[in-house]
Amino acid sequence: MDDSTYINASLPDTSDRMLFAVPKKGRLYDQCLSLLTNIGIEFNRKPRHDIALVSNLPIALVFLPAADIATYVAKGNIDLGITGLDIIRESQTENDVAELMRLGFGKCRLQVQAPAAIKEVRDARDLVGKRIVTSFINLTKQRFAELEGVPVEEMTTQVRFVSGSVEAACGLGLADGIVDLVESGDTMRAAGLHAVDTVLDTESVLITNRHPRFPKLADTIRQRVAGILMARRYVLCQYNIARSGLELACAITPGRQAPTITSLEQEGWVAVSVMVEKKSLADTMDQLRDAGATDILVLQIANARV
Ligand SMILES: Nc1ncnc2c1ncn2[C@@H]1O[C@H](COP(=O)(O)OP(=O)(O)OP(=O)(O)O)[C@@H](O)[C@H]1O
Ligand SMILES: O=P(O)(O)OC[C@H]1O[C@H](OP(=O)(O)OP(=O)(O)O)[C@H](O)[C@@H]1O
Numbered sequence: 001m002d003d004s005t006y007i008n009a010s011l012p013d014t015s016d017r018m019l020f021a022v023p024k025k026g027r028l029y030d031q032c033l034s035l036l037t038n039i040g041i042e043f044n045r046k047p048r049h050d051i052a053l054v055s056n057l058p059i060a061l062v063f064l065p066a067a068d069i070a071t072y073v074a075k076g077n078i079d080l081g082i083t084g085l086d087i088i089r090e091s092q093t094e095n096d097v098a099e100l101m102r103l104g105f106g107k108c109r110l111q112v113q114a115p116a117a118i119k120e121v122r123d124a125r126d127l128v129g130k131r132i133v134t135s136f137i138n139l140t141k142q143r144f145a146e147l148e149g150v151p152v153e154e155m156t157t158q159v160r161f162v163s164g165s166v167e168a169a170c171g172l173g174l175a176d177g178i179v180d181l182v183e184s185g186d187t188m189r190a191a192g193l194h195a196v197d198t199v200l201d202t203e204s205v206l207i208t209n210r211h212p213r214f215p216k217l218a219d220t221i222r223q224r225v226a227g228i229l230m231a232r233r234y235v236l237c238q239y240n241i242a243r244s245g246l247e248l249a250c251a252i253t254p255g256r257q258a259p260t261i262t263s264l265e266q267e268g269w270v271a272v273s274v275m276v277e278k279k280s281l282a283d284t285m286d287q288l289r290d291a292g293a294t295d296i297l298v299l300q301i302a303n304a305r306v
C-alpha cells in the first residue's frame with residue numbers, strides 16, 4: 001500500500017471515481033448545488049459527510065471550504081473543482097490548475113478599504129507603511145509591494161491575517177486599512193469603510209488539475225455546464241414576418257449561429273426561430289415589432305449543448 005494513502009472503512013470507496021470539489025458552505029454553496037442539479041448530477045449527501053457518491057456518473061463530490069479547493073486541485077488530490085478566481089490567485093495555484101470556465105456567479109471585487117471618516121486616506125498609497133488586515137495575505141502583500149515599488153521582503157507596510165469579519169479590524173484598532181471582498185458594499189459601509197483601490201475582480205470558476213485523471217469525464221461536465229450557462233443567458237424567440245422585412249429582422253436577431261427560417265402557409269410570409277440574449281430581449285422585441293414582425297413569442301430554454 002502507498003504510504004500516503006490512508007484507508008478508513010467508514011469512507012466510501014472513491015478509487016475509480018473522478019473527485020469533484022464544491023464549496024461546503026458560504027456564498028458559492030447554493031449556486032453550486034443548483035448548478036449540480038441542472039447538469040444532471042444525482043447524489044445523496046448524508047449529514048456530516050463531506051463526500052457524496054454520484055449515483056448516475058462515476059464521480060464523488062467532495063465538499064470543502066472554498067478557500068482550500070484550488071490547492072487540492074493543484075496538488076492533484078481533487079480532479080475538478082468550483083472556487084473563486086480570488087482563491088486561485090491567493091493560493092498561487094494558477095500555474096497548476098486549468099481554468100475551464102467562468103461561471104458567472106460569486107462576482108465581487110477584492111478591495112483596499114479605509115475608514116471613510118479619516119480624510120487623509122483617499123488612496124491606497126496613503127496606507128503604505130501602515131497596518132493592513134486581510135484574509136488575502138499574498139494578494140495584499142503583492143499589491144502593497146507594487147505600490148511601494150520594492151520586493152515583498154522589503155516592503156514597510158505591515159500585513160496581518162484574520163480569517164473572517166475583516167471589516168471589524170479598523171473599528172477595533174487592529175488596522176489602518178483592510179483588504180476584503182465587496183459585492184453590494186453593504187458590509188463595507190456598515191463598518192464605516194470606503195474603497196480606495198481594487199486589487200482584483202473575481203467570480204467563480206470551474207477548474208481542473210493540469211494533468212486530469214479523467215479528461216473525458218471532466219470534458220463532459222464542462223460541456224454540460226456550458227450548456228446550462230447558455231440556457232440561462234438566452235431565450236428562444238419566434239415570430240412571423242413578411243419576406244420583404246426578413247433582411248432587417250435577421251439583422252435585429254442574428255442569433256448565435258443564424259436564424260432558422262421556415263415558410264408559412266401564407267404567401268410571402270415566413271416564421272423565424274432564433275436565440276436572443278435575455279439582457280437585450282425587451283429592446284429586441286420592440287425593434288422586431290417596428291420592423292413588421294407579428295406574433296412574437298419568447299420561450300425559455302431549459303438546457304442546451306453548444
Ligand atoms: N459577498 C460576496 N459576493 C459574491 N461572492 C462572494 C462574496 N463573498 C465571497 N464570495 C466568493 O465566495 C468565495 C468564498 O467565500 P465565502 O465567504 O463563501 O467563504 P467562507 O468565508 O469560507 O464562508 P463563510 O462566509 O460562510 O464563513 C470567495 O472567495 C469569493 O470568491
Ligand atoms: O459587499 P457585500 O454584499 O456586503 O459582501 C461583502 C461581504 O461578503 C463576504 O463576507 P461573508 O458574508 O461571506 O462573511 P465572512 O466575512 O464571515 O466570510 C465578504 O467577506 C464581505 O464581508
Ligand SMILES: [Mg+2]
Binds near residue numbers: 026027
Ligand atoms: Mg465569507
